Amino acid sequence: MSFNISRRSFLQTASAAFAFSALGAYGVDLVQRPRRVGLIGAGWYGKSDLFRLIQVAPVDVVAVCDPDRNMLSAAATLIGQRQKSGKVPPTYTDYRKLLKEHQPEIVLIGSPDHWHALQMNAAVAAGADVYVQKPISADVIEGEAMVAAARKHQRVVQVGTQRKSTPHLIDVKKQVIEAGLLGNIGHVEMCCYFHMRANGNPPVTPVPDFFDYDLWTGPAPLRPYDGLPHKRWWRTFMEYGNGILGDMCVHMFDTTRWMLNLGWPKRISSTGGILMDKTGKSNISDTQTATFEYDQFNCVWQHRSWGAPNDPDYPWALFIYGDKGTLKASTMRADFIPLDKAAKPLHFDCFFEREKYPEDLTEKDIELNAAPATRRHMLDFLAAIENRGRPVADIEAGHISTASCILANVALKLGRGLVYDPRQRVVMGDAEATQLLRRPYRAPWQHPEA
Numbered sequence: 105m106s107f108n109i110s111r112r113s114f115l116q117t118a119s120a121a122f123a124f125s126a127l128g129a130y131g132v133d134l135v136q137r138p139r140r141v142g143l144i145g146a147g148w149y150g151k152s153d154l155f156r157l158i159q160v161a162p163v164d165v166v167a168v169c170d171p172d173r174n175m176l177s178a179a180a181t182l183i184g185q186r187q188k189s190g191k192v193p194p195t196y197t198d199y200r201k202l203l204k205e206h207q208p209e210i211v212l213i214g215s216p217d218h219w220h221a222l223q224m225n226a227a228v229a230a231g232a233d234v235y236v237q238k239p240i241s242a243d244v245i246e247g248e249a250m251v252a253a254a255r256k257h258q259r260v261v262q263v264g265t266q267r268k269s270t271p272h273l274i275d276v277k278k279q280v281i282e283a284g285l286l287g288n289i290g291h292v293e294m295c296c297y298f299h300m301r302a303n304g305n306p307p308v309t310p311v312p313d314f315f316d317y318d319l320w321t322g323p324a325p326l327r328p329y330d331g332l333p334h335k336r337w338w339r340t341f342m343e344y345g346n347g348i349l350g351d352m353c354v355h356m357f358d359t360t361r362w363m364l365n366l367g368w369p370k371r372i373s374s375t376g377g378i379l380m381d382k383t384g385k386s387n388i389s390d391t392q393t394a395t396f397e398y399d400q401f402n403c404v405w406q407h408r409s410w411g412a413p414n415d416p417d418y419p420w421a422l423f424i425y426g427d428k429g430t431l432k433a434s435t436m437r438a439d440f441i442p443l444d445k446a447a448k449p450l451h452f453d454c455f456f457e458r459e460k461y462p463e464d465l466t467e468k469d470i471e472l473n474a475a476p477a478t479r480r481h482m483l484d485f486l487a488a489i490e491n492r493g494r495p496v497a498d499i500e501a502g503h504i505s506t507a508s509c510i511l512a513n514v515a516l517k518l519g520r521g522l523v524y525d526p527r528q529r530v531v532m533g534d535a536e537a538t539q540l541l542r543r544p545y546r547a548p549w550q551h552p553e554a
Contacts, residue, residue: 109448113350114221114533119424124241131194136162137162138162138163138164138188138189139161139163139164139209139210139486140156140157140163140164140166140206140207140208140209140210141157141163141165141166141208141209141210141211141212142165142166142167142168142202142203142206142208142210142211142212142227142232143165143167143168143169143179143183143211143212143214144169144170144199144202144211144212144213144214144215144219144223144227144259145169145170145212145213145215145216145219145237145354146168146169146170146172146175146176146179146212146238147170147172147175147212147214147215147325147334147335148214148335148469149214149237149264150170150179150212150213150214150237151182151183152214152467152469152471152475152478153214153235153237153264153478153482154183154212154214154471154476155186155467156349156475156478156479156481156482157210157212157235157482158186158187158188159448159461159463159479160226160479160482160483160486161482161483161486162188163187163210164187164191165183165187165191165193166193166194166196166206166208166424167193167194167195167202167205167208168180168183168193168195168196168202169195169196169197169198169202170197170215171194171197171315171317171320172314172315172332172334173195173197173314173315173316174314174315174317175188175298175326175334175480176195176196176197177195178320180192180193180194180195186463193205194206194399195470195507197316197319199223199226200226200401203226203227203230203232204230204278204376207230207231207232208232208488209231209232209233210232210233210234210235211227211232211233211234211235212234212235213227213234213235213236214237215237215319216226216333216338216339216345217239217241217242217345217346217350217508218242218322218323218343218344218345219322219323219326220236220237220239220240220241220242220246220250221240221242221246221247221249221250221508221552222322222323222549222552223234223236224240224250224253224254224261225249225250225253225545225552226256228253228257228259228260228261229253229257231257231259232259233259233260233261233433233485233489234259234261234262234501235261235264235482235485236252236261236262236263236264236499237263237264238263238264238265238354238355238358238502238505238506239345239346239350239351239354239502239506239509239510240263240499240502240503240506241506241507241510242324242344242345242346242350242510242511242543243510243541243542243543243553244507244524244529244541244542245510245529245541245542245551245553246542246543246551246552246553247502247503247506247507247510248383248503248507248526248529248553249489249551249552249553250456250499250503250552251499251500251503253552254499258492259494260485260488260489260492260493260494261315261498261500261502262481262484262485262488262494262495262496262497262498262499263497263498263501263502264478264481264497265355265357265359265497265502265505266355266356266474266477266478266480266481266497267358267362267435267477268358268359268362268478268496268497269477269478269480269481269484269497270440270454270455270474270476270477270480271306271455271476271477272437272452272453272454272455272496273359273363273433273438273452276431276433276438276440276452277361277362277363277452277540280431280432280438280440280450281363281364281424281536283450285426285427285429285440285442285450286424286425286426286427286429286430286431286440287426287427287429288426288427288428289364289400289401289424289425289426290400290401290425290426290427291402291404291424291425292360292364292401292402292403292404292422292423292424292425293403293406293422293423293425294353294356294357294403294404294406294421294422294423295356295405295407295413295414295419295420295421295422295423296352296353296356296407296419296420297405297407297408297409297411297412297413297414297419297420298352298409298419298420299409299410300351300352300409301340301348301381301386301388301390301409302336302337302339302340302386303340303381303383303384303385303386304384304385304386305383305384305385305402306330306331306385307330308328308329308330309329309330309331309393310329311329312332313521314343315332315470317329321546322549323545323546323551324343324344324349324546324547325343326342326544326546327341330385330500339388340385340386340387341386341387341388341390342387342388342513345388346509346510346512346513347388347389347392348389348392348407349389349392349394349405349407349509349510349512349513350407350492350509350510350513352407352420353394353405353407353509353512354505354506354509356405356420356421356422357396357403357405357505357508357509358365358497358501358502358505359433360403360422360424360500361504362501363424364424366398366403367504367525368504368508368524369396369397369398369403369508370397370398370523371397371418371521371522371523371526372395372396372397372508372511372512372515372521372522372523372524373392373394373395373397373512373515373520373521373522374392374393374394374395374512374513374515374516375392375393375515375516376389376391376392376393376516377389377390377391377392377534378390378391379391380410381409381410385487388432389407389516390408390409390410391408391409391410392405392406392407392408392512393405393406393518394406394515394516396512405512406483409439415432417432417437418432418434418437420435421432421433421434422434426498427443428442428443428444429441429442429443429444429447430443433452435454435473435474436454436473437451437452437453437454438451438452439451439452453498454473455476456473456476457475457476457479457488458472461475481497484496484497504526507524507526511524511531514531514540514541515535515537517540518534518536518537518540521533522534522537524541529541538544
């Protein structure tokens with residue numbers, strides 16, 4: 105069976121240890137022995153995901169991998185401080201060697217987007233269950249291959265779209281969407297107005313000896329080295345990901361699909377480009393609108409990495425419009441605004457756990473609002489491993505959300521709408537677009553389809 109942690113009263117009162125053991129009350133008997141865990145990608149979010157797992161389950165981090173040896177060493181030291189055993193895990197620069205020598209039961213993948221497909225496929229082939237960050241892939245066919253690999257090897261794969269495990273959004277889904285308070289839904293808007301597009305013209309410099317830039321680049325094009333790509337710089341290039349759509353739209357679109365039970369869009373189109381900041385190296389759009397069409401309504405995304413948000417309380421959010429009211433929802437809050445003035449508005453606040461997990465307050469770069477959701481996402485992942493079911497953010501759902509965003513970028517590039525057929529793996533009536541479903545890989549790396 106599939107396990108969905110959705111009882112807020114339970115979530116808010118259980119300690120980490122109790123939460124882990126109490127899952128047995130839901131028909132899942134969780135193994136209490138430490139699980140052998142490997143981390144691939146020891147940067148910001150890779151460590152964050154691992155630390156949330158350590159907080160809710162007994163684990164033995166058997167190895168850590170990253171092509172930046174300085175980052176790797178620092179991460180291993182932190183892990184030794186955080187895990188119960190105090191053991192500092194061995195380190196690797198090549199994930200293939202980690203998988204071969206340690207055969208972890210669980211692998212967390214926090215590497216840049218262009219690596220997700222090869223690393224997830226290798227991990228499930230090695231017998232591991234996987235938690236992979238979003239977006240799951242850098243091209244559509246990679247995502248198809250990832251779903252196929254997870255199913256072939258019968259492994260649980262949870263995607264880091266943790267909005268599905270966010271307490272106040274779970275409440276919104278139940279109390280507003282499922283309760284029918286919106287009435288007939290006719291339109292959805294999603295947005296991100298964060299000034300998050302890195303830009304600039306750093307000079308080309310020698311690669312430092314602690315960083316294996318060729319390995320970090322892997323199957324992507326080898327750009328001239330102009331500084332460490334970590335955290336924000338790599339996200340500004342389409343060579344490694346899919347821009348702000350791949351980074352931020354995937355969260356809100358995935359949440360919308362989950363709340364409204366939507367599958368593949370029937371048609372995807374997009375407009376925009378680099379309209380404001382053309383001075384630097386960044387090649388991702390600073391302004392973009394994408395439309396995901398369904399029979400009942402359209403879901404429309406907009407981002408601007410400049411200017412002010414339309415609603416200052418909801419700069420990264422989704423808005424669902426029904427004939428009985430409007431729902432505004434973000435990672436920080438949600439509001440239901442009824443059309444009937446006599447009806448009661450509903451407000452939902454983000455749930456924090458500062459008192460329960462005081463170590464959160466000293467963790468560098470932690471997203472405090474996301475930590476409770478990620479802990480619940482990890483518990484859901486562990487429960488799915490125990491019952492060999494599908495987690496709440498299963499790889500197939502992650503693929504649909506990711507591929508839809510990628511297709512929007514393809515539509516922007518070609519200047520026309522696209523209809524994707526996931527059974528045939530083609531864009532209907534468009535051979536040029538179909539060719540763009542698969543990116544060329546840099547030798548000697550081979551695309552997973554091959």
